[in-house]
Amino acid sequence: MVQISKPQSARTSRESAAPSPAPTSADVARLAGVSRATVSYVLNNTSAVRISEPTRRRVHEAAKELGYVPHAAARSLRAGHTRIVLMPSPSVPAGPLYNAFFNDLQWALSRLDYTVVQYGSVSLRGDDAARAWAELRPVAVLTPPDLGAEGVEVLRRSGARAVITLGPERAEGAHALLMDHREVGRSAGAHLVERGRRRIGVVLPTEHGLDHFARPRLDGVRDAVLGTGAEVFELPLTYDEESAGQLVPEIVELGLDAVFAYNDEYAMLLMRALQDAGVGIPEETAVVGADDLMLGRLLRPRLSTVRIELPSGQELAALVDRLVRAPGAVTESHDMLRARVVARESS
Amino acid sequence: MVQISKPQSARTSRESAAPSPAPTSADVARLAGVSRATVSYVLNNTSAVRISEPTRRRVHEAAKELGYVPHAAARSLRAGHTRIVLMPSPSVPAGPLYNAFFNDLQWALSRLDYTVVQYGSVSLRGDDAARAWAELRPVAVLTPPDLGAEGVEVLRRSGARAVITLGPERAEGAHALLMDHREVGRSAGAHLVERGRRRIGVVLPTEHGLDHFARPRLDGVRDAVLGTGAEVFELPLTYDEESAGQLVPEIVELGLDAVFAYNDEYAMLLMRALQDAGVGIPEETAVVGADDLMLGRLLRPRLSTVRIELPSGQELAALVDRLVRAPGAVTESHDMLRARVVARESS
DNA sequence: TTGAAAGCGATACCAG
């Protein structure tokens, strides 16, 4: 399929014509009449060496003329390291909270001259995923803690200066940012007990992947009621109206006087169903959500919620940078998840 | 900073001990007692050459023993191309619709053995961003159409076999997937006019970046009312209760009998404010959202909405793959955005 | 101030 190229117009526009190979630094050097070394010096502003101003200009002009773009792979091969920060893309559809966090983080890392790569680890788990990730030779990895010591080791040996886990557990050898969702449940539970509630339902979303968060939240509620005489009941719920409708009679029969609804969206779903069935909120049954979404403020009664504070993207980016620069640095782990009840009208 | 390594335990676990360089194929070759070439053949299952079974085993064992992981940069340098599909990370916090779409796409591309890279193009626009992207030599680029012919050309010359824009416009030289949000406004407008509404407000979020979507939606409503005698009014709204509260008297004074609220979340915000002020929905003022979120179904009255259908991730992934394989293929552009009103109780 | 050349890690040709 040969294409006859139209006579070239005045400007160097070739449109979709020539699949000519990308220009290399050698091409630039040739056009500028200098050596490849000089091109490299000029384009990287190497301070260890002085290049005359005329030469600099010639190189820059040649580069622009050819539309030269350096080859990242070649560069990092030579350099022996990359500026890639790798994160597996979340396996569960992420909520607005995580999204804001991720955007923040990405923005902050870009400012520090890192390239964020979201790796879609389809059907790879733990150490297998780690091996796939290691092919990119990332300088840092941010991952959930479903990673064995071996996986961490593979990453480390492949050049990762920072392996950071975000989640409830820690992984051997990695820097753990503990984010234990039990704290969320604990806050909600303590709040409800304080308000005199004694029969507390806890929503467990049936959606796949959410139980990583839901279980700890449930456990947190259990922690909170310990020794108070209050009881905890598990309430499986799928995110649709039908499931919510089925749950209501169960709640009534159990005589629950409070529900911690996993998050604000499930809370809204459940509140609607309860109200449609004539259950008084909060008189008969209190409802508490989590995530402090705007929508909670718009409900009537206004939804009480647990506000979760993740580390800011900037903080985390700074940590990554620190770990990258100081290899032997802290492997200690902080607890990064703060939870605080915002009491409104539904409890 | 020399580290004395502890005597190695029975297993090869070194934990966080040795920052030894990553093993290369040469190391594997040495340990297996073969040449680097042979290692490459074995590990890539090269069919053009037969390697004896004992040799294969030795190579595999050596690789596992050393924890060998191939170096992606070296490979793609040699190969002359990558399997990277590059997308700039969205500049506005993405909604659930986009997120679902993105997850889908990523999943589908992973299945086709592509690596998705989200590039945080902080403060780089258009052709400058394109130059930065080109450094990674992506085989495909998916981007909003804020990209000049020059940017496309740079990407093409750097090896991108598919440059696909997603958005309302087209970019010279790129394969355009037109997604014109006017269609959303048009659906909503037509629906409201049909129901006899004549004074239609259109919410314009003041949030930065959202007017890329809001403007076309407004224009769409204008299209729809053309020649019907209905009037359109712009309603700037910030996503908080205060702003919504201020908007209500304006709506009343203007005597609006309908509002297209940009999307379901803004619709919910506005509905709440209207109801708190005693405005009857839909009797006095109809409200229509967009995106068909679950929460719309939970409102009372149930929220009418415009359901938007993006191309599925699978479809788009398939398109990418087709374009990558058949370089001279279609540069024609489809219109990929479908919008359909879901009439419920609020209109 | 500039140029020549080594080498990063993996692959594919061509001999043996």
Next chain:
DNA sequence: CTGGTATCGCTTTCAA
């Protein structure tokens, strides 16, 4: 069937 070896594009000593 297996082993040298040139090569991809770039950076960085070392010489001139």
